[in-house]
Amino acid sequence: MIEAGNGVLLISDPFLKDPNFMRTVVLLCEHNEEGSFGFVINRTYNKNIGDLIIGLEGISEPVYYGGPVQLDSLHFLHQLPAIIPGAKKVIDGIYWGGDFEILSELMKKGELDFSKIRFFIGYSGWSDGQLNNELTEKSWLTVKANRKLVFHADTNAIWKEALESMGGQYKQLVNYPIDPQLN
Numbered sequence: 001m002i003e004a005g006n007g008v009l010l011i012s013d014p015f016l017k018d019p020n021f022m023r024t025v026v027l028l029c030e031h032n033e034e035g036s037f038g039f040v041i042n043r044t045y046n047k048n049i050g051d052l053i054i055g056l057e058g059i060s061e062p063v064y065y066g067g068p069v070q071l072d073s074l075h076f077l078h079q080l081p082a083i084i085p086g087a088k089k090v091i092d093g094i095y096w097g098g099d100f101e102i103l104s105e106l107m108k109k110g111e112l113d114f115s116k117i118r119f120f121i122g123y124s125g126w127s128d129g130q131l132n133n134e135l136t137e138k139s140w141l142t143v144k145a146n147r148k149l150v151f152h153a154d155t156n157a158i159w160k161e162a163l164e165s166m167g168g169q170y171k172q173l174v175n176y177p178i179d180p181q182l183n
Contacts, residue, residue, distance in 0.1 A: 006031055011166075013140065021139075073123070
């Protein structure tokens with residue numbers, strides 16, 4: 001496992017029962033002395049971007065549940081810094097945010113590769129020291145993020161593939177039931 005930091009994936013422990021994070025993978029976008037911030041990358045939301053943003057009606061790109069904090073906010077991750085200015089680099093090839101007006105125009109014109117962007121409602125956040133405590137308690141496993149997992153076409157496969165990428169004993173954990181006592 002690696003230390004938490006920008007561009008790290010938090011993989012929920014197979015036995016974590018918190019409904020907000022059960023069997024999730026969170027991309028950390030910021031991790032510092034003030035706290036941590038990221039997005040659940042493997043849980044879809046029940047609306048499309050066109051359902052949420054006036055002027056984008058008819059655009060059926062999915063929106064993902066970024067986490068339980070500020071469910072009235074919309075965020076996006078992408079691989080398109082050359083055409084979406086103002087983005088913050090998370091790691092090479094993964095950027096957070098940018099000029100939403102330019103992004104909207106690109107969507108309206110059909111000039112956007114949707115495989116290179118993800119929209120999120122809400123986010124996952126931890127106060128100073130909170131995430132480190134959860135890591136000490138072994139609620140999360142950590143690996144370096146990569147574009148393949150963050151922008152994976154099959155969100156249902158992300159948790160398993162992230163865990164399998166750790167190798168060894170972690171490969172076996174993908175088959176564990178959520179509650180072994182019910183087995």
